[in-house]
Amino acid sequence: MDLEFIPVFIERKEDSFDFPRVIIDAVKGSGDELRDNDVLAVSSKFISMAKGMLIDLNKVEVSEKAERLAEKLRMDQRIAELVIREADAILGGVPGFALALKNGVIAPNAGIDKSNAPAGYAILYSKDPFGDAEVLRKKILQELGKRVGIVVTDSRLMPLRMGTTGIAIAVAGFEPLKDERGHKDLFGNILRVTRRALADQIAAGVQLLMGEADESCPVVIVRAANGAPWSLTDKPMSAADMTVPPDQCIYMRGLPERNFKF
Template sequence: MNRLEVLSPDGVPEVRAGDDLATLLLGALADDGVGLADGDVVVVTSKVVSKSEGRVRSGDREDAIAAETVRVVARRGPTTIVRTRHGLTMAAAGIDASNVELGSIVLLPEDPDASARALRATLRERTGRNVGVIVTDTAGRAWREGQTDIAVGAAGLLVAEEYAGRTDPHGNPLAVTAPAVADELAGAAELAQGKLAGRPFALVRGRADLVLAPGDDGPGAVALVRAEGGDLFGFGAREAVVRALVGEPADRTPFGAPASAEELADALRLVTGAVVRPADGGLHIEAPGDGAVAVLAFAHGWVVRTSDGSSVAHLLPLGP
């Protein structure tokens, strides 16, 4: 029988800049008669990490989003989804105005993985225990209502299990199965912590197999972030149309790797109704000069190399 246990202590005071999170955690656990054990996973919300690191600001959340944003992914009404400088894709760049004094906002930690490493090292120094650490934040998910907590920082932990190359009990090969266990542990911890109960810490027991050896902090939660261009949804649906029409070179990466000639040819035929055929390492299209060809080429990672301006264009995939 497998057993997973999640403990979240009460009695943690309001965290201020400069507060020692290890002291607060160990004190809260001791009040409940609990101590750390080897193989435990310590889970801490990014909000208290940010508060302790002085990442609280006065002002409006909207004013702070731009400084934390690398690229706007989508906007819908008052909601802005951005890719942050951490590589995370989150609403409002993960900036929060809840559970903080009125008129203040909390930014994400400067480097959540570094924060997790520092807390792990301090807990090891003070208790002698080898634990993993996860820093969490709340995020929405594509195609799903509601939010769940995810790992934005991690140390001493296998953040994803790799099943590729294994077989299931029926003998079926597993090709791409890779459970994001750090995110799963973050979600489990949040069930015990709650949103309004003032319990920013949790202790997860029962997955010591995920905790790495002392001195090995692992790749961190950054390993769970897809590289720019590796996601199928680099822009929202409306934004993708607009960015393809604008055709800024800097926008090429979020559209991903160049599509195959067959995929682009199908799109060209669908939109233009023109004749498309392979030629000279690319595609020749007998098309009207209405600009659609260049837009479709841009969105598919191709470029119009030559054109007579009216009826014939030659397209090639963009090189590395």
């Protein structure tokens, strides 16, 4: 199996826009074209910008609860307010950051970010990243006649590791996991619990091209030759297809206290 990662460069945008149209036009102008069974990786920030999720911090009204969180974690009160609004749960934190649960993913500040945003603004996650991915998949099928997978990506700090890596926020059109249970390892042992997180593995790979600074590469085509490890599907996808509940997570279950008080 050979994998190819093809960058698609798009100029910076600051206003809301039709992201499927912009992506399709950018792919057409890239000198390459989409093929059946490709996976198209798209930056979550790119979609957030398209959906108008850019927030003017000077217009954020801070609640008393946000003031308490900001005081406890020594963070910007406006960011604290946005975290409270966006997070499914707040698990804890360190100075400057709240550790939050968002769409089944543990994310500092619930994924709210001020990098690659105009000064004085913050970017939130799209309200429905799985829906966004499905819209893009169907638009490509309708306009280009190609069956592809979509993965919406973000960068993330990993526990006890220095630096960021890629993670899948949402998918459409392909199975995000490959079940290896029942297969044998090199020594003939039967695998009992192993499932490969294909969407996260793809997200980590494309991060090499998307970068974190001024690369202007929010889209990457991932192409497999001689057999792709992923399988395309038309079934609707949700967070339940690629996450586990906190009480089944080895890391979350190991935390002594998950009810963060502020």
